[in-house]
Amino acid sequence: MKIITLTTDFGTKDWFVGAVKGVILGIEPQVTVVDISHEIGDGNIQAGAFALAASCRFFPRHSIHMAVVDPGVGSARAGLAVQTEDYVFVGPDNGVLSLALTREKIKVIRRLENERYFLKSVSRTFHGRDIFAPVAAHLCQGVSPLELGSAQEDYVKLDWPQTRQEGDYIAGGIVYVDRFGNALTNIDGVLLSGCLKLESAILVNGKPLCSLKSHYQAVPLGQPVGVIGSTGFLEIAVNGGSAAEALGLKINDPVAVRAGSKTC
Amino acid sequence: MKIITLTTDFGTKDWFVGAVKGVILGIEPQVTVVDISHEIGDGNIQAGAFALAASCRFFPRHSIHMAVVDPGVGSARAGLAVQTEDYVFVGPDNGVLSLALTREKIKVIRRLENERYFLKSVSRTFHGRDIFAPVAAHLCQGVSPLELGSAQEDYVKLDWPQTRQEGDYIAGGIVYVDRFGNALTNIDGVLLSGCLKLESAILVNGKPLCSLKSHYQAVPLGQPVGVIGSTGFLEIAVNGGSAAEALGLKINDPVAVRAGSKTC
Amino acid sequence: MKIITLTTDFGTKDWFVGAVKGVILGIEPQVTVVDISHEIGDGNIQAGAFALAASCRFFPRHSIHMAVVDPGVGSARAGLAVQTEDYVFVGPDNGVLSLALTREKIKVIRRLENERYFLKSVSRTFHGRDIFAPVAAHLCQGVSPLELGSAQEDYVKLDWPQTRQEGDYIAGGIVYVDRFGNALTNIDGVLLSGCLKLESAILVNGKPLCSLKSHYQAVPLGQPVGVIGSTGFLEIAVNGGSAAEALGLKINDPVAVRAGSKTC
Numbered sequence: 119m120k121i122i123t124l125t126t127d128f129g130t131k132d133w134f135v136g137a138v139k140g141v142i143l144g145i146e147p148q149v150t151v152v153d154i155s156h157e158i159g160d161g162n163i164q165a166g167a168f169a170l171a172a173s174c175r176f177f178p179r180h181s182i183h184m185a186v187v188d189p190g191v192g193s194a195r196a197g198l199a200v201q202t203e204d205y206v207f208v209g210p211d212n213g214v215l216s217l218a219l220t221r222e223k224i225k226v227i228r229r230l231e232n233e234r235y236f237l238k239s240v241s242r243t244f245h246g247r248d249i250f251a252p253v254a255a256h257l258c259q260g261v262s263p264l265e266l267g268s269a270q271e272d273y274v275k276l277d278w279p280q281t282r283q284e285g286d287y288i289a290g291g292i293v294y295v296d297r298f299g300n301a302l303t304n305i306d307g308v309l310l311s312g313c314l315k316l317e318s319a320i321l322v323n324g325k326p327l328c329s330l331k332s333h334y335q336a337v338p339l340g341q342p343v344g345v346i347g348s349t350g351f352l353e354i355a356v357n358g359g360s361a362a363e364a365l366g367l368k369i370n371d372p373v374a375v376r377a378g379s380k381t382c
Numbered sequence: 383m384k385i386i387t388l389t390t391d392f393g394t395k396d397w398f399v400g401a402v403k404g405v406i407l408g409i410e411p412q413v414t415v416v417d418i419s420h421e422i423g424d425g426n427i428q429a430g431a432f433a434l435a436a437s438c439r440f441f442p443r444h445s446i447h448m449a450v451v452d453p454g455v456g457s458a459r460a461g462l463a464v465q466t467e468d469y470v471f472v473g474p475d476n477g478v479l480s481l482a483l484t485r486e487k488i489k490v491i492r493r494l495e496n497e498r499y500f501l502k503s504v505s506r507t508f509h510g511r512d513i514f515a516p517v518a519a520h521l522c523q524g525v526s527p528l529e530l531g532s533a534q535e536d537y538v539k540l541d542w543p544q545t546r547q548e549g550d551y552i553a554g555g556i557v558y559v560d561r562f563g564n565a566l567t568n569i570d571g572v573l574l575s576g577c578l579k580l581e582s583a584i585l586v587n588g589k590p591l592c593s594l595k596s597h598y599q600a601v602p603l604g605q606p607v608g609v610i611g612s613t614g615f616l617e618i619a620v621n622g623g624s625a626a627e628a629l630g631l632k633i634n635d636p637v638a639v640r641a642g643s644k645t646c
Numbered sequence: 647m648k649i650i651t652l653t654t655d656f657g658t659k660d661w662f663v664g665a666v667k668g669v670i671l672g673i674e675p676q677v678t679v680v681d682i683s684h685e686i687g688d689g690n691i692q693a694g695a696f697a698l699a700a701s702c703r704f705f706p707r708h709s710i711h712m713a714v715v716d717p718g719v720g721s722a723r724a725g726l727a728v729q730t731e732d733y734v735f736v737g738p739d740n741g742v743l744s745l746a747l748t749r750e751k752i753k754v755i756r757r758l759e760n761e762r763y764f765l766k767s768v769s770r771t772f773h774g775r776d777i778f779a780p781v782a783a784h785l786c787q788g789v790s791p792l793e794l795g796s797a798q799e800d801y802v803k804l805d806w807p808q809t810r811q812e813g814d815y816i817a818g819g820i821v822y823v824d825r826f827g828n829a830l831t832n833i834d835g836v837l838l839s840g841c842l843k844l845e846s847a848i849l850v851n852g853k854p855l856c857s858l859k860s861h862y863q864a865v866p867l868g869q870p871v872g873v874i875g876s877t878g879f880l881e882i883a884v885n886g887g888s889a890a891e892a893l894g895l896k897i898n899d900p901v902a903v904r905a906g907s908k909t910c
Contacts, residue, residue, distance in 0.1 A: 119407065119411035119412075121407060123400060123404070125397075125400075129825040130394070130658070130681075130683065130684075130685055131683060131685040131824070131825045132683060132697060132700075132824045132825055133653075133682050133683055133697040133698075133700050133701035135681070136651060136653075136680055136681060136682030136683065136697075136701045136704075137682075137700070137701040137704040139680045140651070140680065140701060140702075140704035140705035140706070140709075141704050143647065143649060143678065143680070143705065143706060144704070144705065144706040147647035147678075147706070148647075150407065150411075152400055152403045152404065152407070153394075153399070153400060154397050154400030154401075155394065155395060155396060155397055155400065156394075157394055157395040160826070169396060169397040169400075170397075172396075172397050172401070173397035173400045173401040173404060174404075176400075176401040176404035176405050176408070176511065177404035177407065177408065178404070178407060178408040178411070181404070192861050192862075192863070193863070241875070241876040242860065242861045242873070242876075243861070243862070243873070243875060243876045244876035247704065247876065248876075296395070296396045297393040297395045297396055298424070332506065333456050333506045333507070334456075334507070335456070335457070345506075345507070347505070347507060348505040348506075348507045348508035348511065348512075383671065383675035383676075385671060387664060387668070389661075389664075394658070414671065414675075416664055416667045416668065416671070417658075417663070417664060418661050418664030418665075419658065419659060419660060419661055419664065420658075421658055421659040433660060433661040433664075434661075436660075436661050436665070437661035437664045437665040437668060438668075440664075440665040440668035440669050440672070440775065441668035441671065441672065442668070442671060442672040442675070445668075560659070560660045561657040561659045561660055562688070596770065597720050597770045597771070598720075598771070599720070599721070609770075609771070611769070611771060612769040612770075612771045612772030612775065612776075
C-alpha cells in the first residue's frame with residue numbers, strides 16, 4: 119500500500135489541492151492520498167506542525183507525510199525530505215515538520231535539489247504542486263531520498279513554548295486551538311503521567327484556572343477543565359463550550375500544572 | 383470493492399478525519415474511504431441521521447457506513463454495528479443510524495464490546511478514531527459482526543416529527559436545513575405519491591405558506607414553493623433564495639400538505 | 647489508472663458530494679475520484695470554469711473531468727461529454743467547461759441523451775448525481791462518448807473579458823478571486839511572454855495601479871503588485887494581504903498591461 123498524506127494551508131475553495139493530487143497521481147497512480155487538513159491558518163507553521171504531529175503516527179509504516187505551510191515560498195528556505203524509521207516527511211525546512219520529527223527516529227535528511235524530480239516548470243508561488251508533490255510521488259514510487267539532493271545535519275525547529283519543571287509545577291504553553299475552541303498545550307500527558315494527578319491545579323497566564331479531570335463532563339456545563347485529550351497532550355476545555363472564546367485563551371499563553379511531587 | 387463512508391461532526395479544520403483514515407488504512411489497505419460530510423453541526427444527531435439516510439443507498443451493496451455524531455462520547459451509550467441486507471452501519475447507539483435503518487432490512491445488531499477490534503489505547507473523547515474506525519476497517523476485512531459483542535434487540539430512535547394523516551392533511555415537520563437554506567421535511571414524496579398533488583396547499587406552523595410545484599422555478603424569484611426534492615422528501619424552498627432565512631424556518635417546525643383525498 | 651475529477655458548487659456541508667461518489671463507485675469500483683473544488687460560489691459558472699481550466703492539465707491523460715455548476719438544472723440546457731485529445735469533459739453546456747476546452751484539441755462533442763447511462767430515477771434538481779456522475783463513471787468504464795447521444799458542433803462559451811491588444815497595452819479583465827484575495831486575470835503570461843516585461847505598468851479600471859514583478863515580495867508589505875501566478879495568468883496581489891479587499895477589485899474589472907512594443 120502506498121499512502122501520501124497532505125497537511126497544508128491551501129484551503130479547499132480553489133483548485134490548489136486538486137492540482138497537487140493530479141501531479142501525484144500522474145507520477146504514482148497506485149497511491150492513496152489522504153487529506154489531514156488544508157485549513158491550517160494561512161502561513162501558520164505552528165498549527166501545521168501540530169496537526170501533522172497529532173495525526174502522523176496513526177498512519178501505517180512507510181506512509182509519506184507531505185506538509186506545506188510555507189509563507190517563505192520563493193525565498194531561500196530549503197525543501198527537505200526526512201526519512202525516519204517509520205515514515206518519510208516532505209516539506210519546507212521552516213519548522214512545519216519539526217514537531218512530528220521530535221518523536222521519530224531520523225535516518226536521512228536531504229535537501230530537495232534534484233530538479234529531475236520536480237515538475238518541468240516550477241512556479242515561484244506554488245512549490246506544493248511543483249516541487250513537494252512530485253517529490254513525494256517519486257519517493258512513493260521507490261526513489262531513494264539520497265537521490266534528491268545534498269545531506270543536511272539538522273532541521274529548523276519551532277520556537278515552541280518550552281515544557282519544563284519549575285518547582286512544583288510542570289510548565290508549557292498553548293500551541294493549538296481546535297475547532298471546538300479547546301486549547302491544546304504541549305504538556306505531554308504520557309511523558310508526565312507519573313506527575314499529572316487528577317485534581318492537580320492548572321494555571322494559565324500565571325493564575326489558577328481549573329483542575330485536571332478525567333473527562334470534560336466532570337465539571338458543570340460552562341466550567342473550565344483540564345484533560346489529557348485524544349492527542350495525549352493536556353488541553354484546557356470548557357464543558358459544552360469554547361475555552362478559547364469563554365476564557366480568551368491564545369496560542370503561546372503559558373500554562374502550568376502542579377505536579378504530584380518535585381521528583382516526577 | 384471495499385468502501386467505508388464517513389458521516390461526522392469532526393470538521394475539516396483539524397486532523398481528526400485524517401487520523402480516522404490513517405487508522406482505517408492501517409487495518410484495511412484496500413479500502414476506498416468516502417466522505418459524506420464532516421460538517422454536521424456539533425452534536426446534531428438529527429442532521430447526521432438525515433445526511434446518512436439521504437445518501438447511504440447511493441452506495442454499492444456491502445459498503446460500510448460509519449456515522450459518528452456523538453455528544454455522549456465517554457458516557458454509557460453503546461456503540462453498534464448493524465448489518466442489514468445491503469450494508470453494515472457502525473456508530474453510537476444514539477439515533478444517528480436510526481433514520482437510515484428504518485429503510486433497511488436488519489439482520490444483526492451487535493454492541494461494540496470486543497476490544498480486540500479497537501485501537502490498543504482508547505481515548506475518552508475520540509471513539510471515532512479509537513473504536514468506530516478500527517471496527518469499520520475490521521468489518522471491511524471480513525470480520526463478522528457476531529465477533530464484535532453481545533446481541534441487542536433494537537436501537538435508539540430519534541424523537542423525529544411524526545408523519546401522519548390528519549383529516550385532509552398529511553402532517554410532518556422540518557428535519558434538516560441544507561446549505562442553500564432549503565428546509566427538508568420528513569414527508570416522503572414516494573410513499574405519499576398517491577396523495578401529494580401538484581398545487582396542493584402547504585402549511586408551515588399551521589399557516590398556509592405555498593403550493594406544491596414540480597420545480598423551484600415554477601414560482602417567481604423570491605417566492606416560497608414546495609417541491610419533492612432530490613432526496614425524495616418534500617422540501618420548502620424559496621426560488622433563488624434561502625427559505626430558512628427568508629421565512630425563518632427551523633428544525634422541528636410542523637409542516638402539513640393538503641392531500642388529494644382522505645383515503646390516499 | 648482511472649480518474650474522475652469533480653468541480654462543483656455543491657458545498658461540503660451536506661451529503662451531495664458523497665452521493666455523487668457513491669453513484670460513481672457503484673458503476674466503476676476501480677476509479678480514483680479527486681475533488682478539485684466543491685466550494686465554487688453558488689451558480690458561479692465563471693469561477694467553476696476557471697478552477698477547472700487552472701487544474702485540469704495537471705492530471706494524467708485519460709482523466710475524466712466532471713464539472714457541475716448548474717444554475718439552470720431542470721431547464722432546457724443540454725448536458726455534454728466532450729472528448730479531447732487528452733481528456734473527457736462532462737458537464738452542463740452552460741460555459742463551465744468552455745475555458746478548459748479552449749486549450750484542448752476537441753475530438754467529439756455529444757449531448758447526454760441516452761438514459762441507459764443515467765440513474766434509473768432522475769430528479770429535477772440533482773443532475774450531478776443522477777446524470778453527470780453515472781455518465782462519467784460509464785465513460786471511465788470504457789463506454790464511448792458516441793453512445794451518449796447526438797453530436798453537437800460547438801459548446802456554450804462564457805461572456806469572458808476579451809484579451810486583446812489596444813495600442814501599447816494588452817487588455818483583459820479579472821476573472822477569479824482566490825481565497826487569498828489575489829485577483830486573477832485572463833491575461834496569459836505564457837502567450838504574451840514576448841510582451842510582458844518586468845516593471846511594465848499595470849492599469850486596473852483605467853488607472854495605473856502597480857508594476858509587473860517577478861514575485862509578491864518584490865514590493866513592500868501592503869503594496870500592490872502584478873505577477874504571473876502559478877496558473878500562468880497575470881494576477882494582481884497585495885504583498886501580505888488581500889488585493890480584493892484592499893483595492894476593492896471585482897470580477898470583470900478591466901485590466902491592462904503596457905506591452906514592450908506594439909508588435910509583440
